[in-house]
Amino acid sequence: MAGQVRVVLVHGSQLSAAQWTRYATLLGPDVDLAVPDLPAHGTRRDEAFTWERALEVVGEAVDGGVPGVPVVLVGHSLGGYLAMAYAAAHPQRLSGLGLLGSSAVPAGPGAALYRSIASAEQRLGVDRMSRALDRQFAAMLPEELAAVIKEAGYGFDGIPAAWAGVMGNCRPAMLGEVTCPVLLVNGQLDQLRVDARRYARAAVNARWVRVVTVPHGLHVFPLTHPHETAAALWELVSGARES
Template identity: 30%
Template sequence: MDTKVVRVGSTEMSFIDEGKGNPILLIHGFAGSKHYWDKIIPQVANEYRVIALDLPGHGESGMSKNNYSIEDMAGTIKELLDQIGLDKVTMFGHSLGGYITLAFAELYPQHLNGYSLVHSTANPDSDDAKEAREANAKKIQEEGAEPFIEGLSRKLFSPENTVENSTEIEETVKIGMNTIAEGLVSALIAMKNRPDRNHVLEDTELPVLLVAGEKDQIIPAEKTFTVTKPNIEKQIIEGAGHMSMYEQPEELVKVMKDFLSKI
């Protein structure tokens, strides 16, 4: 898969652009990159145009400032879409990418055909979670990223899959270690400060897909399935933790394509 780079403001943004057809945009999670979707892209690009980007400070994308809010990242994505000439997309956001997807849906709903939260939530952080974000940001600043990334990567997968997915866990560690410390800290603070966005789900008339992992240790299904409406579809990926794109890619592709076929 070829990587492309465009300048968005004073920042270089890296992304994969594969396939033809109705465009979909894939947004990775915290400490991830566009390569989180490597098992998904070939299976979806045979029917759709698939764009998978690196968020600021992640992968091969730069940062034009020290701190990006969730809303800033949504705005950067809007600028990227403008640069490559896309007016409307269907957006899939994994974890942190889901928080950004909801912000995008609130700020730029006219530029979406529909959207999906993949192992994500519209809820804000609890007080305990906010304290943990602050502590992790401080730890990264003082000790570097490696100890934090090693611990995080194992929690992303279902405990039952750690042996079977050992190669994939190593891959997420490598991807995480390619995230600059400033990018990690910025994203942690952005997640800590994000607001409750359940009202976005409650108010939207767009098609929405909520995807949860049966064994997710980070965001359990009840935190994903917070709003029930006729236009909101809910799917649980059996046997998956927080990383169904690695743990159950065929099932995730099936769920994604079924949702896309209805838009």
């Protein structure tokens, strides 16, 4: 369809496609929206997480639309690092790449942060972590969205393998051959924004690169600040239509 763009939104760790519930309305009717669940999350909770299978899921979503329609790939947190890895393997496939809350180099202090989060989750256990996330989202989100996320459930089993994949595979240099526009969006209060400029500098072949900071946003800013996030993504969608 003329003017249509396929937008693939890849969720963060623990969550599911439910995190994108409001984005079909926010991005508009001319967007062919795909929101896959990663292995060990959502509808794929019973599937073991491997980095390779997660990239296959992303690739299936990218290729699942009408041939010839431009594709914008967007990921949040874990999903952002997977989107980056997919783009590195297919540097000319995409018409836009959006990396949300995935701008910290996962090595050194960054890797220590990821390990501490994973360790805390392992110690607390599934039930306590689920209750904690339920309370967190109930306090931060509209009641309807919090209920949708709670109903979809959380994926904890894949966390060690997922973040091992991030720490072992993801570096700014991965953006070096990517030719499409690259958008890096982070919450102002998100610790994982610390290396955004470093990732931006690495995208030397991108048509353009933008770094956007969402005021007062935490790491879950795509959930708490959907209008600001969608407005930033709209630049990628509009650019894809013109390409």
